[in-house]
Amino acid sequence: MTDRADRYTLGSHHVRRIGYGAMQLAGPGVLGPPADRRAAVAVLRDAVEQGVDHIDTSDIYGPHVTNEIIREALHPYRDGLVIATKVGAVRGPSGSWEPATTAADIERAVHDNLRNLGLEVLDVVNLRAMFSAMGPAEGSIEAPLTALLDLQRRGLVRHIGLSNVAAAQVDEGRRLAEIVCVQNHYNLSHRSDDALIDELARRGIAFVPFFPLGGFTPLQSSTLDAVARRVGATPMQVALAWLLRRSPNVLVIPGTRSTAHLRENLAVSALTLSDGDVAALDGLVARG
Numbered sequence: 001m002t003d004r005a006d007r008y009t010l011g012s013h014h015v016r017r018i019g020y021g022a023m024q025l026a027g028p029g030v031l032g033p034p035a036d037r038r039a040a041v042a043v044l045r046d047a048v049e050q051g052v053d054h055i056d057t058s059d060i061y062g063p064h065v066t067n068e069i070i071r072e073a074l075h076p077y078r079d080g081l082v083i084a085t086k087v088g089a090v091r092g093p094s095g096s097w098e099p100a101t102t103a104a105d106i107e108r109a110v111h112d113n114l115r116n117l118g119l120e121v122l123d124v125v126n127l128r129a130m131f132s133a134m135g136p137a138e139g140s141i142e143a144p145l146t147a148l149l150d151l152q153r154r155g156l157v158r159h160i161g162l163s164n165v166a167a168a169q170v171d172e173g174r175r176l177a178e179i180v181c182v183q184n185h186y187n188l189s190h191r192s193d194d195a196l197i198d199e200l201a202r203r204g205i206a207f208v209p210f211f212p213l214g215g216f217t218p219l220q221s222s223t224l225d226a227v228a229r230r231v232g233a234t235p236m237q238v239a240l241a242w243l244l245r246r247s248p249n250v251l252v253i254p255g256t257r258s259t260a261h262l263r264e265n266l267a268v269s270a271l272t273l274s275d276g277d278v279a280a281l282d283g284l285v286a287r288g
Contacts, residue, residue, distance in 0.1 A: 011159030019054030021255035044073035067116035088128035099130035103147035126161040136166040181206040201249040
């Protein structure tokens, strides 16, 4: 990764703004093992060799699969590598995503992550609100966050973040704990958190968009394609570059099973978009 990649604070660390999201390392539907475990191990090792110092994961991916692969590939972990995970959900028998927010659920999830990652303390744990699996929905997060705070006081968790939350839940969380990051669905065409990103930036809190390239439905736009041709990049590289331009507190965590695709993602740190390119991309939401 080029030295032009800038950094932002994530808890007690100052990480590169392009990290790696491990969800795709599980099998189809984020269930079971990958078709090629050796390739999954290889892409993780290459990510770290290329300078990635921030990996996003969860023990619900698989379940347990991605964390076990991360441990196989990278343990013992090099100094400065931050592994962020999340709790608050479990997988149902048919693969559904179900709430798991009692104190016992939170403690079990933290211990699962510790065991499968081979850690004694978790760098960052994001509490995922599960009032709706489809996106943020109103409701108090005090009870599960209090349980997570207890685990932090016991030395099992260094830093706490929030995921899938509305602005009011961020405010509630900040009244109870030091929140180091917010992880919500956000990308070039899904921009309901614009105001939240700006508020978090004012407070020095990282915003980590999941599905930065559209998730299970990749971004598609003639405007995106045109900008990509103009700058000599792929549309997905341009979408990532736009996120990095969006605000200095944005950390992107694109995932991939391919080392070639990984290196395309990391090359975005050297990609420059003009003000005109950014304006054209900004207009995509207004045009629907």
